[in-house]
Amino acid sequence: MATALHDELPADARDGWALRLYALLKERYEEDTVSGPSVGSGLSVVHDWHRHTVLPLVAETVPGAEAVPFSALARLHTGAAAGRPAAPDMWRTALHPVLLHLHAAAYDRTAVYAEGHAGACDHALSQGRSPAEADAYGHEYAELSCTANARAFAEAHALALSDALALAYAADDPGAYADTFPGSHVRAVVRACEQAGPHAPAAGNPATRLSEGFLTALAGARPPRSR
Numbered sequence: 001m002a003t004a005l006h007d008e009l010p011a012d013a014r015d016g017w018a019l020r021l022y023a024l025l026k027e028r029y030e031e032d033t034v035s036g037p038s039v040g041s042g043l044s045v046v047h048d049w050h051r052h053t054v055l056p057l058v059a060e061t062v063p064g065a066e067a068v069p070f071s072a073l074a075r076l077h078t079g080a081a082a083g084r085p086a087a088p089d090m091w092r093t094a095l096h097p098v099l100l101h102l103h104a105a106a107y108d109r110t111a112v113y114a115e116g117h118a119g120a121c122d123h124a125l126s127q128g129r130s131p132a133e134a135d136a137y138g139h140e141y142a143e144l145s146c147t148a149n150a151r152a153f154a155e156a157h158a159l160a161l162s163d164a165l166a167l168a169y170a171a172d173d174p175g176a177y178a179d180t181f182p183g184s185h186v187r188a189v190v191r192a193c194e195q196a197g198p199h200a201p202a203a204g205n206p207a208t209r210l211s212e213g214f215l216t217a218l219a220g221a222r223p224p225r226s227r
Helices: 002-008 011-029 044-059 070-081 088-106 109-126 131-171 174-178 182-195 206-220
Strands: none
Touching (some): 002 182, 002 206, 011 206, 044 070, 088 131, 088 182, 131 174
16 A cells, blocks of 8 residues: 555655655554564554545545445544444445445546547448547447446446455454555545546645555554554
């Protein structure tokens, strides 16, 4: 996850952020080097980061007319950060609608639409349609296929990840959490913000907000040895 956060930052900010992360990890775990299984004592930092940074950022990608139930997931993250992890079914129920929105928002509709339109337009022209007819057909096909593909993309990710994350969160298991590809989750949040458009609240450098929020969560956490 840290690698993904680092890579999503502007190039001129990466080294400074990495040094600050290293210093916090070294202080938190009292180790000369920050590597290996010693950095694995529950997911309280992850839950705090999701509650105070990730979820608010994802909420800013939601169009005004759409309702996504963030509050249930926020409550579970708050409880888990305080040492009260919920059962897998509770996590699964709360995670699924949020992940469904996130991956629908992260889907690259612009590129997929353009590709679908071009292919359908070429096909229509090869069948003797006029340029205007081919263009209209291309837009109709692109809209239908893009909508269906975006829905399938979001549903597949939401189903797989809600189950995997629910088990990892319920067990408070860093290894299981790592197996859910949290770096990909970081990239999905950044892409969703980018897809939301330049005037959306989330458009203001989401990678920086995610990265700074993670450092804040780490700095505010109690060292594992004090629990």
